[in-house]
Amino acid sequence: MRNRNTAPRKPRTPAQGAGSPQRPRHREGGGYARGEHTRRRLLDAGIELFAELGYERASTRAIARRAGVSLPALQYYFGGKEGLHRACAEYITEDVRARLGPAAERVRMALGRDDLTRAELLDLLRAVVEPFLEGLAMERPESWALFFARAQGEQNAAFDAIFQQIGGRLLTLVAEIIGRILARPAASPEVAIRAVIIVGQLTLVRRARPLILRALGWPDFDGERLQTLKEVIWRAIASSLR
Amino acid sequence: MRNRNTAPRKPRTPAQGAGSPQRPRHREGGGYARGEHTRRRLLDAGIELFAELGYERASTRAIARRAGVSLPALQYYFGGKEGLHRACAEYITEDVRARLGPAAERVRMALGRDDLTRAELLDLLRAVVEPFLEGLAMERPESWALFFARAQGEQNAAFDAIFQQIGGRLLTLVAEIIGRILARPAASPEVAIRAVIIVGQLTLVRRARPLILRALGWPDFDGERLQTLKEVIWRAIASSLR
DNA sequence: CCAATTTTCTATCGATTGATATAAATCTGT
DNA sequence: ACAGATTTATATCAATCGATAGAAAATTGG
Secondary structure (H helix, E strand, O other), rough: OOOOOOOOOOOOOOOOOOOOOOOOOOOOOOOOHHHHHHHHHEEEEEHHHHHHHHHHOOOOHHHHHHHHHOOOHHHHHHHHHHHHHHHHHHHHHHHHHHHHHHHHHHHHHOOOOOOOHHHHHHHHHHHHHHHHHHHHHHHHHHHHHHHHHHHHHOHHHHHHHHHHHHHHHHHHHHHHHHHHHHHHOOHHHHHHHHHHHHHHHHHHHHHHHHHHHHHHHOOOOOOOHHHHHHHHHHHHHHHHHH | OOOOOOOOOOOOOOOOOOOOOOOOOOOOOOOOOOHHHHHHHHHHHHHHHHHHHHHOOOOHHHHHHHHHOOOOHHHHOOOOOOHHHHHHHHHHEEEEEEHHHHHHHHHHHHHHOOOHHHHHHHHHHHHHHHHHHHHHHHOOOOOHHHHHHHHHHHOOOHHHHHHHHHHHHHHHHEEEEEEEOOOOOOHHHHHHHHHHHHHHHHHHHHOHEEEEEHOOOHOOOOOHHHHHHHHHHHHHHHHOOO
């Protein structure tokens, strides 16, 4: 009935600085076991629901409920909804990066030789592209890939972080291999465009997932069908590089 | 202060049947000039804001404000937010269909011959693919393509309608041409997948636009650069079909 | 066991959302 | 100009949202 404050307040913005409020105020050295547990539960529930419903539809209440914790716990650990979302993105990014890193490093080493045949270069491309396709889009819980797709579609701040960590490295690596195959400088527009196209094709598997499934009349990507999909995509990529 | 109704109401669901409440209650034969005008304004504003912010973030108030009409006008003409969204999808769909239709018909006629060479088939593919690329992704306001992308990402009901009207036809047509080129049945998974990939590549130009620009170090797609982009994409598509 | 810290819970706030009731304003056909 | 239909505008509703206050409960080190 009565307003305590006549000035128009903005309670939607977090009280803490806009920097990174996701860490609670507890001491650095601290870290109770129970706290870390609910923190993890919130991350899992957040990834699931953000992926399932998108950022807006996933309410903090629903996330807290699925995590089995109370609503203020979300504020306490992540500073707010946006903080949780960013934390989810970082959580996923770190895992994918760890998964993609070794393969990328091996490929980068192999690229040191300058007498690689076309077949060898194609193998290298596959070596860097396949873990990406499997890791990001398939192996991990579907919610992870969906989270990524949502972040990209919604143009969240989370997308920038994810892209710079993963997409950027992948793109430069792919461009380098393609440049070799096409015998053009990796920095040339043609090579860069084709690198983007190829990487884009992979993400398409997730982004246009409902479209693909419906076009094929498939209920889902499972087992053999997934194998077929990967094989066809790869053949298309390989045959396009001449 | 006091509730008029003790029973828990659900005012979020539209009062009319869930069927298609977007048409106002005015007589069929009616149709005042002024009404049609604000109806169109709401459609334009809806497409813009749905594309800009996504379905959830685009509030009915913001849409009405941008359209320059009052809030209840939205309810009056489209029965509610969901109705407006569906109407926007149909509006876009109808335009694209009209734009795509003639070319598709011509290609379908040409496909009647069964002695087409590879080069001729590639020309046909380009004839059906280029209007799509130009019409949906370039010529029309960016918001249209964004609206489409959002609908797919959010798995809205609008996506179903759009897909069946446009995506379906385009895909089956492309699949038919590709099937001929690859000498495989158009209904085979391999051909269907490659059709999806090719069509998807085209939409990438819009959807991954910031990504492409950043990778190329270009400030924007203008004139010659756009031509280069199209040419590279097309060469990649053509050379992948062997 | 105790004091300090960390974690959780209940209750509630203010803002915004989609939708509606209701009446005034506008337009159409006669 | 008038009656009836159509269109617009004002004011408000109930629900839900993210966030917070403040106290209770739990955990830790001493």
